Amino acid sequence: MLKRIFGPGRALVESIENRILVGIAAFMATIVILGWVAINEPGRMQAFDRQFNARSTEKGAALFVSACATCHGPQGHGILGRAPALNNPQLFGHDYFPELTAQVTALETERGAIAAELADTVNPVSDARREEIESRLEAIDAEIEDLAQQMRDQLPPAVLAVGYDPLNFDRLEQTDWGGGLENFIISTITSGRPVSNAYWPQPMPAWGQVSGGSLRPDQIRDLARYIMNWDREWTLDDLTAVRQFAVAPCNQQALPGATGACEDLLAGSAADGGAAQAPALTAGDIAGTDVDAVLAALETVEGDAAAGQNTYQAQGCTGCHTTGVGPDLAGTYTRVENERLADPALAGYTAEQYLVESIINPSAFVAPGFADGVMPASFGTVLTVQDIANLVAYLETQTE
Amino acid sequence: MSVLPFPSFLDDVKEKGLKKASFEIADDVVERLTAGMNVTDIREALRGEAPSRRPNPRLTPHADGFWLHIRPSYYHNSMTGLYPTFRLGWLSVYFTFFETITGIFLMIFYTPSPEFAYSNMLNILSNVPFGQFMRDLHRLGAEAMVLIVTLHMLRTFITGSYKKPRQFTWFTGVILLLSTLFLSFSGYLLPWDQLALWAVTIGASMAEAVPPQIVGTNVNLLLRGGPEIGANGLLRFYLLHVLAVPAILFIFIAVHYYKVIVHGPSLPPREENIGEDTAKRIPLDRRVYFIPDIMTSEIMWVAVTTLIMIILVTFFWHAPLESHSNPQVTPLGTTAPWYFLWIQGALKLGDKTFWGVIFPGIIFNFLMVLPYIDTTPSRRYADRRFMLSIGMVLTSLTVIFSYMGLPEFGVKTSADSEILNLDLAPDERLGIIKPIPYDQLVVGAYTTAQFEAEDEAAMQETVAAFNEEIAENGERAELLADLTGPGALVLNQAEFAFETVPSDAPRLEHVLEEFYGFLEKDSAELANAWGAIIITQNQANLKRIDLVISWDEVVVEGGNPVLDDQGNSILALDEDGNPIRRFNIKHIFINEDSQYFGE
Incomplete structure (x- = not known):
């Protein structure tokens, strides 16, 4: 039996000539396969890179959900007043108006040149020239403003309302970052933004283990790859989807103690004509975060308490408002009427106004005995005006 | 002049x-x-002719040269066939050198530090020509070496070759087996991936169980370099892997081989009279000379074995690399390397100290002293029924214990977690979700309720009825709250509804049906369960897949559901006497370029 199986093989290697032949054939085959591997190596390495980067974005996406989404929004669109968008053409430096930008750049170059001339104390300019320069500088500013206005006119008003500045279309330029975007992201995640609580309610923490955080370097690279994966052919819709643009670090001297300048900047970005320029909301629109606009819209929208109850549960409100984490659902309306509106901080509020504000801008007034920042500030970005009307109608049934 | x-x-x-x-x-x-052979001598040898001059020049390389001084100049011709050696000893040596050469190549690109080890692996795979190839060879060679050394021991046992005068040869062989096992095991840690960390954590935890406690604690500390495996542990394992254990291995290979030559390779048992050892007295007509026969044969086998290894790693097998090691996340179904599964299986029998340390200790000590216990002179199979039976029992036990070491045996995880984390979407292995081709992951929400329909035509109605049912009993609201709340999933809640799997996604439908099967199989523990696969577009080339299991909680005792008289499980009830509805949701992301289906 064994002989029959191994017999032919044994015959093959029994004579010395056959052994030499088999050996040479095996060596030749080895060389051929090595050659085959060598030819395919560049392609294989490239494929590995692509595959590895792809899987890295998957891990980054999972990390984003668990670590970043609560502040930067589940789709990275940012949350008004909390943290800026990352899924944001501004972060990727997308220029919507390359031709106008080229003109602005030319004007700025000119301004820089003549301003330097003016500032030269070794060879001071003549008075006549000084006047000429000063008037030209004014003209340049006006021209730039004019170009900026042309840009703004082409943008949806809502985008301007949340602080987009078409002249500042590139985040890296805004921060004078010298390296590439991926390094900017890695560096920001690793080290955080130590003074960002001057302009956000919570500072961006340092996530990197090297900086005392919880993420390993490879996890931070996964996250950065995921964020970089948002880059695409940007359209105006992408700009509209952004809920919060990055805030430029404001007056350096005011930091970190005096935060007034920065608060003004934030308030300005939210209030700047937001209501004036944004079109009136209708029932199906996403509510946004402008309380006055929503209240105005609510005058014509009828709320349905039963639908409001569904929304209340579907949005997970019960997760906090029946468990003691937030004020209890039962008796909400009674408490609003009797206690909240009596609070001097809420002088002049109507019950409806208070409820709407509490839903879409929960940090504006925090009920005593509860912590700020627990309730997501993102409801204005997911609920429609109709949803809000339903919710208010539902809450109005919560009396004791 | x-x-x-x-x-x-x-x-x-x-x-x-x-x-x-x-x-x-x-x-x-x-x-x-060549220390003695001129061109004519070599030509004659390779032509298979007899040497033309005396004294025989083919013996002088053995007598005068360094390289062949340890090789016998001729063998007994009963030794040169496949039986009795099966070339296993020779293959063990071959793999020792094979591992050394491929290992040195890998050392060039490796830094034993947790900060760099894993990215070194990625670099080897993505940026070093022949990097993956060498890593595959090294890994496959290591697994093969463990197997071959073990089989070599088994063969020596079966032919009774450990008997007098070869007791000490056997003893050194057991040390070589231990060195091989430890070499392979210490190599596991070096890539610093999840597989490495957890396989070694399981292994090293056995060191901790060594009695008495003061020894165990300190051995463990010395080995791991701290309470947890970290930078120190990695460096120690690296030094053991590339320096200490290879040194022991090479020294004992020398001793082992020297003993083999001194006593001569043992002949097949039937060729000798009982109690005699004739390996060194080879009659003239039975001699096979090293030059040229054995040498050409060995060179041929080097070529053939290398070719086989290269074919395997080029076309059939690649060394696994899991994600970066993470001490906070234990992948479900973690096991020791396959050759230590028998210890892991034994550990499930009870006490860690006894089954994890004392039991393997007894086994290896028994192996070491075996030739000094079994001193019966006969090597014939018929005379060794007792010892051969013991060998067979031990071998069978190893196989059974190894089976018991598998995660399928004796480890009870809750059924929902098992389905999500072992069957559908394990963290490290493929599962069945990831291999679905990207274009068949059609955005939408699908439910296993689809397969409750009697035939395909009724599926749409069944799913529509399911949508209404969950909207009524509140499960829809709870599901949406879980998905959008803690899961941070962006959904159009008003329009959210389950639908049937589109016909152009047969693979997705198949997986959903398998999912349905898993739920059916565990219906005792997952009462009235339904599952769902919800696919959303996260980025242009990235999809998010939420896997949902929803069920009524049942009464569970010791990991198994309690059954009533009819064999049905009993629903757990809350304070108001209502069944408790549970949800378990896991989400994964799949990128278009991840190519899981190619694996």
Whole structure:
């Protein structure tokens, strides 16, 4: 039996000539396969890179959900007043108006040149020239403003309302970052933004283990790859989807103690004509975060308490408002009427106004005995005006 | 008169002509290099002719040369066939050198530090020509070496070759087996991936169980370099892997082989009279000379074995690399390397100290002293029924214990977690979700309720009825709250509804049906369960897949559902006497370029 199986093989290697032949054939085959591997190596390495980067974005996406989404929004669109968008053409430096930008750049170059001339104390300019320069500088500013206005006119008003500045279309330029975007992201995640609580309610923490955080370097690279994966052919819709643009670090001297300048900047970005320029909301629109606009819209929208109850549960409100984490659902309306509106901080509020504000801008007034920042500030970005009307109608049934 | 002021090669040229003088000097160099064989001798040997001069020049390389001084100049011809050695000892040596060469290649690109080890692996795979190839060879060679060394021991046991006078050879062999196991095991840690960390954590935790406690604690500390495996542990394992254990291995290979030559390779048991050892007395007519027969045979086997290894790693097998090690996340179904599964299986029988340390200790000590216990003279199979039976029992036990070491045996995880984390979407292995082709992951929400329909035509109605049902009993609201709240999934809640799997996604439908099957199989623990696969577009080339299991909680005792008289499970009830509805949701992301289906 064994002989029959191994017999032919044994015959093959029994004579010395056959052994030499088999050996040479095996060596030749080895060389051929090595050659085959060598030819395919560049392609294989490239494929590995692509595959590895792809899987890295998957891990980054999972990390984003668990670590970043609560502040930067589940789709990275940012949350008004909390943290800026990352899924944001501004972060990727997308220029919507390359031709106008080229003109602005030319004007700025000119301004820089003549301003330097003016500032030269070794060879001071003549008075006549000084006047000429000063008037030209004014003209340049006006021209730039004019170009900026042309840009703004082409943008949806809502985008301007949340602080987009078409002249500042590139985040890296805004921060004078010298390296590439991926390094900017890695560096920001690793080290955080130590003074960002001057302009956000919570500072961006340092996530990197090297900086005392919880993420390993490879996890931070996964996250950065995921964020970089948002880059695409940007359209105006992408700009509209952004809920919060990055805030430029404001007056350096005011930091970190005096935060007034920065608060003004934030308030300005939210209030700047937001209501004036944004079109009136209708029932199906996403509510946004402008309380006055929503209240105005609510005058014509009828709320349905039963639908409001569904929304209340579907949005997970019960997760906090029946468990003691937030004020209890039962008796909400009674408490609003009797206690909240009596609070001097809420002088002049109507019950409806208070409820709407509490839903879409929960940090504006925090009920005593509860912590700020627990309730997501993102409801204005997911609920429609109709949803809000339903919710208010539902809450109005919560009396004791 | 010399051409130069001293005698030189030029004198020879002058005297004999350039051609003859050159040939003579080449011949002379060859004879020096081979320590005794000139060109004519080599040609004769390779042609299979008898040597033309006396004394036999084919013996001088053994007598005078370094490289062959340890090799016998001739073998017994009963030894040169496949039986009795099966070339296993030779293959063990082959893999020792094979691992050394491939290992040195990998060392060039490796830094034993947790900060760099894993990215070194990625670099080897993505940026080093032949990097993956060498890593695959090294890994496959290591697994093969463990297997071959073990089989070599088994063969030696079966042919009774450990008996007098070869007791000490066997003893050194057991040390070589231990070294091989530890070499392979210490190599596991070096890539610093999840597989590495957890396989080694399981292994090293056994060191901790060594009694008495003060020894165990300190051995563990010395090995791991701290309470947890970290930078120190990695460096220690690396040094053990590339320095200490190879040194032991090479020293004992030398001793082992020296003993083999001193006593001669043992003959098949039937060829000798009982109690005699005739390996060193080889009759003239049974001699097979090393030069040329054994040498050409060995060179041929080097070529053939290398070719086989290269074919395997080029076309059939790649060394796994899991994600970066993470001490906070234990992948479900973690096991020791396969050759230690028997210990892991034994550990499930009870006490860690006994089954994890004392039991393997007894086994290896028994192996070491075996030749000194079993001193019966006969090597014939018929006379060794008792020892052969013991060998068979031990081998069977190893196989059974290894089976018991698998995660399928004796480890009870809750059924929902098992389905999500072992069957559908394990963290490290493929599962069945990831291999679905990207274009078949059609955005939408699908439910296993689809398969409750009687036939395909009724599926749409069944799913529509399911949508209404969950909207009514509140499960829809709870599901949406879980998905959008803690899961941070962006959904159009008003329009959210389950639908049937589109016909152009057969793979997705198949997976959903398998999912349905898993739920059916575990219906005792997952009462009234339904599952769902919800696919959303996260980025342009990235999809998010939420896997949902929803069920009524049942009464569970000791990991198994409690059954009533009819064999049905009993629903757990809350304070108000209502069944408790549970949800378990896991989400994964799949990128278009991840190519899981190619694996």
